[in-house]
Amino acid sequence: MAGVIRPRPPSEPEEPVGETTLPELVDPHWMHRATELAHTGFWSVARRLPALIREAISLAWATSRRDTAASLGLNVAAGVLTTLGLLATTGVLHQLFAAGPTPDRIRAALPALAVAAAAVAGRGALTIAAGWAQARLVPQINFTVERRLFETTSAVELAAFDDAGFAEEMDRARDRGLAEAGSLVNDTVNLVTGVVGVIATATAVTIIHPLLLPCLVVAAAPEAVTAVRMARRQHVDWLARITRRRRKWMLGDLMANRHTAAEIRVYQMRDFLLSEYHLMTRLETRAELRLARAQTVTRAIGLSITGVATFGLYVVLGALLVGGVVALAAAATALLALQSARTSLRTAVFATNSLYEDALYYQDYRDFLDRATRRIPAGGHLPVAGFTRIDVERVSLRYPDTDTAAVDEVSLTVRRGEVIALVGENGSGKTTLAKLIAGLYRPTGGTIRWDGVDAAELDPRQTAAQVAVMSQDWWKFPFTARQNIRAGRHDRAGGPGPSVETAARDAAAHDMISELPFGYDTLLDRQFKNGQDLSGGQWQRLVAARGLYRDARLLICDEPSAALDARAEHALFQHLRRHPDRAVVLITHRLANVRHADRILVMDHGRLVQSGDHDTLMAQGGLYRELFELQAAGYLAGSAEPADG
Numbered sequence: 001m002a003g004v005i006r007p008r009p010p011s012e013p014e015e016p017v018g019e020t021t022l023p024e025l026v027d028p029h030w031m032h033r034a035t036e037l038a039h040t041g042f043w044s045v046a047r048r049l050p051a052l053i054r055e056a057i058s059l060a061w062a063t064s065r066r067d068t069a070a071s072l073g074l075n076v077a078a079g080v081l082t083t084l085g086l087l088a089t090t091g092v093l094h095q096l097f098a099a100g101p102t103p104d105r106i107r108a109a110l111p112a113l114a115v116a117a118a119a120v121a122g123r124g125a126l127t128i129a130a131g132w133a134q135a136r137l138v139p140q141i142n143f144t145v146e147r148r149l150f151e152t153t154s155a156v157e158l159a160a161f162d163d164a165g166f167a168e169e170m171d172r173a174r175d176r177g178l179a180e181a182g183s184l185v186n187d188t189v190n191l192v193t194g195v196v197g198v199i200a201t202a203t204a205v206t207i208i209h210p211l212l213l214p215c216l217v218v219a220a221a222p223e224a225v226t227a228v229r230m231a232r233r234q235h236v237d238w239l240a241r242i243t244r245r246r247r248k249w250m251l252g253d254l255m256a257n258r259h260t261a262a263e264i265r266v267y268q269m270r271d272f273l274l275s276e277y278h279l280m281t282r283l284e285t286r287a288e289l290r291l292a293r294a295q296t297v298t299r300a301i302g303l304s305i306t307g308v309a310t311f312g313l314y315v316v317l318g319a320l321l322v323g324g325v326v327a328l329a330a331a332a333t334a335l336l337a338l339q340s341a342r343t344s345l346r347t348a349v350f351a352t353n354s355l356y357e358d359a360l361y362y363q364d365y366r367d368f369l370d371r372a373t374r375r376i377p378a379g380g381h382l383p384v385a386g387f388t389r390i391d392v393e394r395v396s397l398r399y400p401d402t403d404t405a406a407v408d409e410v411s412l413t414v415r416r417g418e419v420i421a422l423v424g425e426n427g428s429g430k431t432t433l434a435k436l437i438a439g440l441y442r443p444t445g446g447t448i449r450w451d452g453v454d455a456a457e458l459d460p461r462q463t464a465a466q467v468a469v470m471s472q473d474w475w476k477f478p479f480t481a482r483q484n485i486r487a488g489r490h491d492r493a494g495g496p497g498p499s500v501e502t503a504a505r506d507a508a509a510h511d512m513i514s515e516l517p518f519g520y521d522t523l524l525d526r527q528f529k530n531g532q533d534l535s536g537g538q539w540q541r542l543v544a545a546r547g548l549y550r551d552a553r554l555l556i557c558d559e560p561s562a563a564l565d566a567r568a569e570h571a572l573f574q575h576l577r578r579h580p581d582r583a584v585v586l587i588t589h590r591l592a593n594v595r596h597a598d599r600i601l602v603m604d605h606g607r608l609v610q611s612g613d614h615d616t617l618m619a620q621g622g623l624y625r626e627l628f629e630l631q632a633a634g635y636l637a638g639s640a641e642p643a644d645g
């Protein structure tokens with residue numbers, strides 16, 4: 001076995017001194033409502049029930065009237081049959097306990113028995129039908145709330161995503177709010193089912209003998225109280241443990257993840273991660289045992305009290321029987337009713353607890369939708385078919401929660417047929433200005449005019465159709481190579497404009513795509529079967545192909561070649577040259593690529609500080625020349641860093 005290296009088992013950690021060597025985790029945003037339930041008493045929760053039920057039913061009603069009516073109506077009908085079944089059972093017992101020969105008694109009991117059997121069968125059928133209606137309703141609700149959310153998030157203005165509060169609310173609405181809508185309705189139906197069950201049983205018992213009702217309440221109550229206590233204890237405990245469990249998931253994810261595998265080996269982090277993981281596991285197991293112990297105690301106390309209460313019920317029933325107040329048949333039915341009441345009460349109690357928490361999270365979803373809807377840009381209505389010039393007039397943009405303007409009173413003109421370049425140091429505002437020209441942001445000052453018309457008055461969809469942006473922070477869409485390029489104008493069926501393959505060739509992406517296992521039909525996401533990943537530069541070629549495929553009148557290229565090799569960069573820039581029908585706004589730090597631009601605009605701290613062609617700016621001196629010469633020096637033969645000291 002020489003040469004086989006066996007992984008050394010990690011050393012077991014010492015008993016924890018402190019909790020962990022890792023720093024504290026902040027609370028995840030999806031549990032910000034969780035403490036609220038823990039700190040709200042059961043009766044406060046119960047008091048809010050009517051409003052919550054109204055909310056859930058109106059959501060369900062708006063989604064499907066038929067299934068809502070069926071879910072609730074069939075449950076109520078099942079309740080009526082519960083009452084009928086109990087009354088018929090009393091009738092059966094009454095006949096059976098009567099005096100006379102057994103065959104006669106059985107014969108006399110038969111009609112009531114038939115009614116009782118029909119009631120049980122009917123109730124079963126109605127419950128199944130109600131369950132079916134409920135099962136149909138919940139996915140429809142999920143679909144409705146998801147559709148509402150995504151229709152809104154995909155329409156809000158881009159600037160909303162820069163607002164940290166908005167982004168967080170969106171995450172919350174998406175993570176919990178969506179899921180809770182279905183639960184809200186499910187729990188409401190369960191609550192109604194439970195309450196109907198309790199009412200049905202109480203009604204039957206009251207009809208049989210009014211004195212039986214208080215006995216039933218006293219006997220069933222301890223179990224309901226135990227159920228509330230256990231549910232709450234579990235919730236509080238879950239809250240207390242959630243941070244540790246997240247840390248455990250995080251550590252587990254680090255150790256079983258293809259992205260971290262190399263670094264963990266390079267830095268020999270295995271022992272450290274495993275010992276932290278063991279520590280978390282040990283603390284977690286201890287906490288779980290603590291909960292199990294506490295729940296066992298609660299259950300034991302609850303069961304004992306329930307036992308005593310049930311015994312009390314027997315004593316009371318016995319006394320009523322002996323005193324001749326209640327018939328034997330009625331007393332026997334009361335015992336059957338107790339079982340049914342307990343089950344229904346437990347269902348109602350659990351549903352009440354969950355309903356409250358569901359409603360808190362669903363409210364987040366509602367609040368977010370209201371807020372997001374207000375941020376959908378209204379836009380103008382004037383049609384746009386193209387442009388001859390776009391005038392940017394003293395335009396500014398200040399991002400939310402920032403003190404300085406990212407773009408500060410900038411004026412320039414983009415003409416059709418021109419290539420203009422935006423250059424400047426990192427953070428000088430080039431990307432922001434490009435996004436303003438593209439209409440992705442609305443200026444916080446100044447005006448942008450398309451052929452003299454304020455862009456705010458133009459139809460935003462038609463304006464967007466004139467613009468293509470090759471952005472520097474693109475996303476790896478999990479589609480095939482072809483779909484990734486066609487996404488540039490997914491609704492173009494034939495018609496003018498380059499084909500997918502032409503766009504790919506122009507962006508130096510065709511050869512690379514052809515070499516993929518399924519060529520243009522290769523899925524570019526490793527999460528899918530047969531999916532592939534591309535290198536950063538290969539992805540950038542694909543993004544450039546998408547931009548060219550869009551074939552827009554205004555092409556904005558933000559660092560289109562940052563990850564490209566020299567050959568691909570050269571090929572791409574051949575296609576970003578002047579074109580009579582198109583204006584190109586080019587942002588790049590590689591100043592050799594802007595030499596041939598019609599105009600070079602130099603930005604510094606959000607302001608436009610120089611403008612002109614390459615020769616003019618070089619003759620002028622200033623920031624452009626300084627940056628150009630610095631970069632050019634790196635390419636000069638024999639240039640070397642001065643030696644230290």
Ligand SMILES: Nc1ncnc2c1ncn2[C@@H]1O[C@H](COP(=O)(O)OP(=O)(O)OP(=O)(O)O)[C@@H](O)[C@H]1O
Nearest residue numbers: 162399402406424425426427428429430431432433
């Ligand atoms: N979404 C944002 N929210 C808040 N501030 C932002 C946001 N995007 C950019 N900024 C800030 O605005 C300023 C201009 O950024 P911008 O991305 O426009 O610069 P840039 O010239 O394109 O930089 P680079 O050359 O590094 O790409 C920077 O100070 C940046 O920190």
